[in-house]
Amino acid sequence: MSGTDKSKWVGIIGCPIRHSLSPLMHNAAFESMGLDYCYIPLEVEPRRVRSAVHALRSLGFCGFNVTLPHKRRIMAFLDRLSPEARLIGAVNTVEIRRGRLIGHNTDGRGFLRAFLEETGDSLTGKRILILGAGGAARAVAFQSAMERAAAVVIANRSSAPAAALVRDLRRPPAHGSASVLPWTEASLKAGIRQADIIINATSVGMKPDDPPLLPDGGLRPHHVVCDLIYKPSETTLLNQARASGAKAINGLGMLVHQGALAFEIWTGQRPPISVMREALRRGLLRRELREQEIDNFEAIK
Numbered sequence: 001m002s003g004t005d006k007s008k009w010v011g012i013i014g015c016p017i018r019h020s021l022s023p024l025m026h027n028a029a030f031e032s033m034g035l036d037y038c039y040i041p042l043e044v045e046p047r048r049v050r051s052a053v054h055a056l057r058s059l060g061f062c063g064f065n066v067t068l069p070h071k072r073r074i075m076a077f078l079d080r081l082s083p084e085a086r087l088i089g090a091v092n093t094v095e096i097r098r099g100r101l102i103g104h105n106t107d108g109r110g111f112l113r114a115f116l117e118e119t120g121d122s123l124t125g126k127r128i129l130i131l132g133a134g135g136a137a138r139a140v141a142f143q144s145a146m147e148r149a150a151a152v153v154i155a156n157r158s159s160a161p162a163a164a165l166v167r168d169l170r171r172p173p174a175h176g177s178a179s180v181l182p183w184t185e186a187s188l189k190a191g192i193r194q195a196d197i198i199i200n201a202t203s204v205g206m207k208p209d210d211p212p213l214l215p216d217g218g219l220r221p222h223h224v225v226c227d228l229i230y231k232p233s234e235t236t237l238l239n240q241a242r243a244s245g246a247k248a249i250n251g252l253g254m255l256v257h258q259g260a261l262a263f264e265i266w267t268g269q270r271p272p273i274s275v276m277r278e279a280l281r282r283g284l285l286r287r288e289l290r291e292q293e294i295d296n297f298e299a300i301k
């Protein structure tokens with residue numbers, strides 16, 4: 001990646017941002033299409049979001065991605081929100097057009113595209129159990145409702161965000177059949193029995209010592225289990241799903257497609273999905289190898 005005075009600039013703001021694989025994925029796509037764009041990671045502390053947004057506009061950026069912890073806070077500094085971003089209540093992509101800042105959220109549609117690609121099936125008419133009620137859960141839940149899922153059931157450790165999400169899902173334009181499932185072993189078992197698709201939208205599973213999210217023994221071969229986590233690529237939940245004969249899908253496809261949708265917003269062109277996926281796969285592999293080296297070094301110290 002090397003920008004010139006002719007390059008168009010995009011990037012990602014977050015804190016921390018070192019872990020982000022988005023620069024790899026986007027720069028690989030720009031390069032393969034011969035587009036003179038440059039995508040850079042920008043670490044922005046929460047108290048500096050407003051000034052960072054103004055700086056990016058003044059510097060002539062075409063847009064940028066937004067990651068944790070700024071996805072909600074950024075909304076206050078934008079000129080306009082897409083209907084999706086307003087519904088979800090979070091922004092992951094900003095478009096800068098003629099000096100105006102437009103907030104989008106591509107997570108829900110990114111999930112949908114990945115689901116269609118990996119299952120060949122839609123969300124329409126399905127009973128969907130979503131674990132979590134944070135930003136990613138909200139995006140996937142609204143997308144499910146818009147796709148006319150038969151039921152969207154939300155189970156979350158804290159009850160208030162789950163209740164708020166269900167309230168929002170029942171309102172127009174979502175109009176979904178939505179309910180809260182208590183975060184107890186018995187309820188989760190019953191919820192799994194009644195679901196076609198189970199989606200983990202919590203952060204549980206990212207660390208190797210995270211406890212299993214679901215009680216053992218409930219999953220069946222007809223289930224489709226999606227974990228929005230992409231690192232590690234095989235979480236305990238996905239292992240449980242495979243062991244039960246269920247279809248298991250990790251979050252890599254969603255990461256690729258939410259990025260591809262942002263790319264389309266900035267450039268007006270469709271990016272090469274295979275190039276983006278391959279760049280991510282290599283980036284994840286390199287990171288795993290580096291972590292293994294660190295573990296080995298710690299072990300012999």
Ligand SMILES: NC(=O)c1ccc[n+]([C@@H]2O[C@H](COP(=O)([O-])OP(=O)(O)OC[C@H]3O[C@@H](n4cnc5c(N)ncnc54)[C@H](OP(=O)(O)O)[C@@H]3O)[C@@H](O)[C@H]2O)c1
Pocket residue numbers: 068107131132133134135136137156157158161201202203204206228229230251252254255256258
């Ligand atoms: N593949 C992709 O492209 C993609 C995109 C976005 C996000 N994600 C992934 O989705 C996950 C959630 O991200 P987010 O942006 O929605 O984060 P978030 O807004 O911070 O929400 C975190 C969710 O995890 C739950 N949680 C955290 N620790 C828990 C624990 N120990 N036990 C049970 N529940 C717990 C929280 O429940 P409480 O409300 O009780 O705290 C909340 O529902 C992350 O793993 C993220 O990497 C993937």
